[in-house]
Amino acid sequence: xxxxxxxxxxxxxxxxxxxxxxxQLLVSEGHRVLHSTRHAPIEFGKDVISIAPDGVPCAYxxxxxxxxxxxxxQFREIQPQLQELVTQAIPYPGLPDVHHRSYLVTxxxxxxxxxxAIQDLNRAWERNGFGAEALAVLERGYLLERANALGTxxxxxxxxxxxxxVDLLSHRGNDIxxxxxxxxLLSTMYxxxxxxxxxxxxxxxxxxxxxxxxxxxxxxxxxxSANHFAVASAWVLFSxxxxxxxxxxxxxxxxxxxxxxxxxxxxxxxxxxxxxxEASARPTLVEGVAWADTxxxxxxxALLNGIxxxxxxxxxxxxxAPANLPAVEAFLPQEFGPRALWGxxxxxxxxxxxxxxxxxxxxxxPERWLAQLLATVIRCxxxxxxxxxxxxPYYSIADxxxxxxxxxxxxxxxxxxxxxxxxxxxxxxxxxxLVVRTNLKQHCKSLWPEFTRLNLRWFxxxxxxxxxxxxxxxGLACTKIVPPTGEWAALQQAAGIHDAPKVPEILCADxxxxxxxxxxxxQRATPDVVRFLGREFSEIWFLP
Amino acid sequence: MLPxxxxxxxxxxxxxxxxxxxRVRQRSxxxxxxxxxxxxGHGHFIERADGTTEERLFERAGAQVSIPADxxxxxxxxxxxxxxxxxxxxxxxxxxxTMLRTMEEGIRSVGNEIDAAGRPLTAELIIEALDRVEIEFxxxxxxxxxxxxxxxxxxxxxxxxxxxxxSDPELNARATAVVERKREEWRAREASRILVG
Numbered sequence: 001x002x003x004x005x006x007x008x009x010x011x012x013x014x015x016x017x018x019x020x021x022x023x024q025l026l027v028s029e030g031h032r033v034l035h036s037t038r039h040a041p042i043e044f045g046k047d048v049i050s051i052a053p054d055g056v057p058c059a060y061x062x063x064x065x066x067x068x069x070x071x072x073x074q075f076r077e078i079q080p081q082l083q084e085l086v087t088q089a090i091p092y093p094g095l096p097d098v099h100h101r102s103y104l105v106t107x108x109x110x111x112x113x114x115x116x117a118i119q120d121l122n123r124a125w126e127r128n129g130f131g132a133e134a135l136a137v138l139e140r141g142y143l144l145e146r147a148n149a150l151g152t153x154x155x156x157x158x159x160x161x162x163x164x165x166v167d168l169l170s171h172r173g174n175d176i177x178x179x180x181x182x183x184x185l186l187s188t189m190y191x192x193x194x195x196x197x198x199x200x201x202x203x204x205x206x207x208x209x210x211x212x213x214x215x216x217x218x219x220x221x222x223x224x225s226a227n228h229f230a231v232a233s234a235w236v237l238f239s240x241x242x243x244x245x246x247x248x249x250x251x252x253x254x255x256x257x258x259x260x261x262x263x264x265x266x267x268x269x270x271x272x273x274x275x276x277x278e279a280s281a282r283p284t285l286v287e288g289v290a291w292a293d294t295x296x297x298x299x300x301x302a303l304l305n306g307i308x309x310x311x312x313x314x315x316x317x318x319x320x321a322p323a324n325l326p327a328v329e330a331f332l333p334q335e336f337g338p339r340a341l342w343g344x345x346x347x348x349x350x351x352x353x354x355x356x357x358x359x360x361x362x363x364x365x366p367e368r369w370l371a372q373l374l375a376t377v378i379r380c381x382x383x384x385x386x387x388x389x390x391x392x393p394y395y396s397i398a399d400x401x402x403x404x405x406x407x408x409x410x411x412x413x414x415x416x417x418x419x420x421x422x423x424x425x426x427x428x429x430x431x432x433x434l435v436v437r438t439n440l441k442q443h444c445k446s447l448w449p450e451f452t453r454l455n456l457r458w459f460x461x462x463x464x465x466x467x468x469x470x471x472x473x474x475g476l477a478c479t480k481i482v483p484p485t486g487e488w489a490a491l492q493q494a495a496g497i498h499d500a501p502k503v504p505e506i507l508c509a510d511x512x513x514x515x516x517x518x519x520x521x522x523q524r525a526t527p528d529v530v531r532f533l534g535r536e537f538s539e540i541w542f543l544p
Numbered sequence: 545m546l547p548x549x550x551x552x553x554x555x556x557x558x559x560x561x562x563x564x565x566x567r568v569r570q571r572s573x574x575x576x577x578x579x580x581x582x583x584x585g586h587g588h589f590i591e592r593a594d595g596t597t598e599e600r601l602f603e604r605a606g607a608q609v610s611i612p613a614d615x616x617x618x619x620x621x622x623x624x625x626x627x628x629x630x631x632x633x634x635x636x637x638x639x640x641x642t643m644l645r646t647m648e649e650g651i652r653s654v655g656n657e658i659d660a661a662g663r664p665l666t667a668e669l670i671i672e673a674l675d676r677v678e679i680e681f682x683x684x685x686x687x688x689x690x691x692x693x694x695x696x697x698x699x700x701x702x703x704x705x706x707x708x709x710x711s712d713p714e715l716n717a718r719a720t721a722v723v724e725r726k727r728e729e730w731r732a733r734e735a736s737r738i739l740v741g
Contacts, residue, residue, distance in 0.1 A: 394583045412559050420580050449737035459585060475585040476599065483593040484733060488741035523583070 005169070006147045009217040010107050010140065014064035016274075017223040018107050018143070019047065020235065020267035021216035022062065025146045026050050027259040028209035031058065034092055036266040037273070049090055057092075057100040060138075061085050065108025070139075072113040086125055086134045099131065105138045150209045155189070164188075165218055173221030174288070176396070177230040179520065182237050183470045185218060186211065190245035192469065200249035208242055208260045228275035229307065235267045236516050237470075240507065244468035247504040261506075265513065269314065272516075276308045277324055280331035295404070298339035299346065299397040306349025306519055308332050309356035313537050314512045316359070332356060336369055341376060343391040343400050345522040347427045351434075351530065352515060355537040367438040367540060371447070374431040378450045381425045389421040392457070393522035424455040426523070429480070430530035433495035437534065439542030441488065448486055456480040458526040464504045470521045496543045498535035500528040511536040556621070564632060571636035573643040576691050603642050607634035644693075665694070665702060667709040671719050679726040687723055 010018060023036045030053035035046070048060040061081060063070060086102045104118070118135055125134035164184035171178065187193045189211040199207055215238045216223075222230040239261055246253045253261055279285060285300055286293050308328055315325055334357055340350055350373065358366040380387040391400050399415040406414035432451060435444055461467045462474035500508060507514050515533055518525035525533075535541075569575045582588070587601040609631035611624065619627075651657050656676050660669055670692070680688040694702055709715050 392581075394581075412555060412562065416581065417579065420578060422578060424580070445739045448739035449734075452737050459583075460589070462586075471584050473584065473586060476587050476589040477582045477585050478589040478591070480591040481593045483595075484736040484738075486739045488739060491739070 003148050005165075005217055006213070007144060009220045010144055010147065011067040012220060013066055013107060013216075013223060015047070015062040015107075016270070017064070017220070018216065019062055019270075020263065021147070021213050022060075022105060022143065023048055023050075023263040023266070024209055024212035024216075024260060025143075025150060026058075027256055027263055028150050028206075029053070029146075030256070032259060033263050033266070034095075036263060037270045046085055046090065049092060051095070052101070055096055056098055057090055057095050058103065059085055059090055059100050060103045060105050063104065063106045063108075065106045067108065069109045069111050070106045070114055071111050072117065075111075075114045075117060082121070082135060086130055087128075102135045103138055104135055105143075107140055107143055110137055110139050147213055150206070150213065155210060155214060165214070168218040169220060171221050173223075173225040173227055173230070175227075175230070176398075177219070177222065177233040177237075179233070179237070179470050182218075182234060185214060186237060186241035187469065189214060190241055190248075192241070192244060192248065192465075198249040199245065200251055204245060204249060204251065205256045207245070208257050211242070212238060212260060212264065226274075226278075228271040228278065229303070232268050232271035232275065232307075232516070233520050235264045235271065236513065236520060239264045239268070239513055240468035240517050243504055243506045244465040246506060247465035247468070248463070253506050265510070268513075268516065269311075272307055272311050272314075273322060273324060276304070276311055276328050276331065279304050279308070280324075280327045295401045296397060298337055299342050301337055302340035302342070302346050302349050302353075303519075305332060305337075305340070306352040307516075309352040310512065310515050310519065312356050313352070313359075313515070317512060329360075334361060336373075341373070341380075341390065342397055343393070343395055344377075344426050345391070345393040345396060347393070347431075348515070348518045348522050348525045348530075351525075351533070352519065352537075355534070358538055358540060364438075364440075367435075367440060368443075370431065370438065371435045371440050371443040374428065374435055374451075375447055377425055377428050377431060378447060378454060381421065381423060381428070381454055382450060383422060384450075389418045390425075391416060391418070392421055392424075393426050393525065423453065424457050424479075426457050427525070427530070428454050429456045429458075430525070430527040430534075433491075433527065433531055434534050434538075436491050436495035437538075437543055438540050444488075444491070452482040452484050452486070454482070456482065456527075459523055460526065461502055464502050467503050467524060468507060468517075470524075492543050495531070497528075498531050500526075500532040502526070503529060503532070508532065560625070560628075564628070564635070567632050568636045568639055571633065572640040573647075573693065574636075574639050576693075577643075600646075605635060605639045605642060607631045607638060665698060665705060667705040667712070667715050670702075670705060670709060671715065671722055674719070674726070675722050679723070679730065681727060681730045685727065687726070 019036065023033050026033055026048070031050035033048065033050045035049040046059040047062045050058045050060075052058050061078070063074070063078065065074075082102075082104060085104075090100055110118075115137070118137060122133050122135055126132050164181040167181050168178065168185070189207060191197075191199060215234050219231050219234045222234070242257065242261060242264075243253065246257060251257075285304065286297065287300065308331055312325070312328055312332065314320070315322060332353070336350065336353065336357075340346060354366055354370055354373075357369075376387075377390065379385060380390045383389060391403070395403075395416060402409055402413050402415055403418065428451060432444070432447070435447075456479070458478050459472075460476050460478050461472050462476075466472035466474060503514065507517075511533060514529070515537070518529060518533075569579065582602070585602075587599060589597065589599045591597045609628055611627055615623070615627070648657075658669065658672055658676065663669075674690070677690055679690065682688060692702065709719055
């Protein structure tokens with residue numbers, strides 16, 4: 001039955017949908033994947049570039065023919081790209097100076113006429129010195145055989161515990177990714193729940209590939225809906241749960257696992273880039289039923305600003321210059337929306353946006369906005385001036401809307417009691433420390449008395465690997481009561497701490513992934529993590 | 545399986561659990577404190593303003609009710625809810641006991657307990673207790689009185705002693721002096737909310 005699921009997925013995915021899984025198959029066969037995005041300058045008909053285990057570079061052109069065939073007319077359309085694929089060298093620094101292998105990949109069948117045309121082309125290329133069978137074809141049967149050998153055969157699901165996978169497969173795909181279902185799937189794959197021994201060594205390597213294929217299959221409907229944020233979320237979670245499995249097993253992510261993580265990172269980049277492309281091309285950011293969008297629009301805008309900012313920071317950090325970068329800069333506002341702070345869960349998005357603006361705006365305006373954000377959090381959580389309490393980061397915008405409109409939607413669906421957030425904040429301490437780093441001392445002095453009335457909260461996992469999951473049964477719900485009198489020097493010292501001991505080293509080594517993860521799982525944006533990310537993404541540092 | 549209507553039954557269960565939590569809060573010590581939902585973990589940790597810390601594991605509170613199987617075929621949902629009443633009482637009691645035990649441990653650990661040595665609660669003891677605790681005041685300087693938790697059998701006695709505290713000039717003067725001292729402590733506390741350096 002699991003084989004049929006893989007078939008069902010492959011027969012419905014477009015090339016963008018099956019590319020991440022295909023790349024994971026290459027990794028499992030020992031390839032080092034160098035390039036797997038349509039948003040980087042290297043193209044020349046090459047969607048994926050890898051180095052095979054024998055050291056020969058390989059270039060792949062992917063085509064989507066779900067449930068169908070690559071016809072002769074389609075082939076004629078892509079023939080110029082195939083010409084480039086085979087005949088033009090791969091412009092990638094450091095590649096071995098040998099002719100590369102070229103592959104045309106399709107998830108459909110290949111028409112007989114097309115096969116003959118490829119044979120003709122291969123003969124011509126051979127005469128011109130490009131070797132025998134310059135262009136090889138990998139079609140549906142090959143992909144399915146590899147997917148089953150490396151993926152479905154390792155899925156540890158009996159019919160009884162297929163629930164989460166079936167739920168995801170039957171999901172409409174137009175919603176936020178159900179994180180709890182992904183948690184169930186990924187925890188099962190890596191045996192993170194319970195006291196089972198952690199998979200390690202070759203077993204873990206095989207599981208990583210298998211899990212990647214599962215993620216691709218499970219997010220089929222999200223991919224078909226071009227729901228880029230959901231698909232990006234899935235690959236972010238794949239990465240963090242893989243890091244959890246490595247950390248728990250006490251193994252570093254090297255070799256094939258590092259390659260898998262790198263391939264997943266490229267998949268995230270691709271989806272985030274596509275999301276920002278779509279958002280910046282739209283005349284309006286309204287989605288779905290327009291008249292019911294009023295409560296969600298500001299949250300969507302804040303999320304897109306956060307994701308777009310993370311993308312910009314990512315490009316800056318990795319020295320990337322994708323073609324859409326100017327459009328991203330045009331899309332991202334240089335100021336903050338008035339309704340962006342709908343709950344504490346929005347804070348990582350707002351912080352990413354702040355770090356972006358701060359890098360682009362040389363004035364102290366963004367830093368004053370940061371202090372203003374802290375003032376707003378304090379005012380809301382103390383219930384001053386009739387401000388609405390901000391829900392804790394465990395509650396999504398959907399929960400907030402259900403609560404705000406409980407009179408209309410029915411009180412049985414009200415997910416929280418707003419009074420439970422009174423006098424407490426999960427982000428006030430981290431914000432305060434970021435403001436201290438900006439040296440806005442007078443702002444800090446004026447905010448301090450009210451700040452000390454707040455209980456500072458965060459959740460601390462028992463073991464670092466648990467940080468990478470969206471829910472942990474082991475850990476402490478922490479509360480800190482601030483002493484009434486504070487000293488500026490001590491505060492500066494605390495604000496200067498920027499290590500995150502409860503975050504696995506592998507995740508700390510990739511701050512972009514960590515930033516995206518806490519946008520999706522905001523309860524993991526503890527004060528330690530925010531201080532760490534602030535150090536990584538902000539150039540503001542006025543500490544002795 | 546037999547035909548079933550799980551979706552609406554789940555709604556009934558959710559509504560019941562919500563009402564249960566509300567009733568337990570009303571009928572237990574939990575009703576006088578702010579409830580903070582905890583979403584994950586196995587315990588909680590607190591760091592106080594004086595730097596002291598405390599870590600505690602979560603404690604499970606539970607209660608059970610037995611309902612004869614044949615009652616389902618003859619009774620209504622309202623009857624079922626009525627059958628749950630003893631369970632609600634039991635849960636409220638065990639919640640209160642757990643919270644009181646925790647509070648008592650906390651009070652003893654800082655030496656704030658007053659041992660009345662078996663004597664009944666008096667106005668003098670109330671003044672002594674007020675003198676031991678921290679009292680907050682609102683922005684207009686009015687005291688936010690602490691909650692006195694007593695056994696229901698003591699209600700009349702406490703009411704009488706509070707009345708005595710109001711009417712007896714000497715007791716009233718002592719209580720007023722305590723409140724004034726607490727007000728000064730509160731003012732000092734508020735004035736100390738400052739970032740220096």
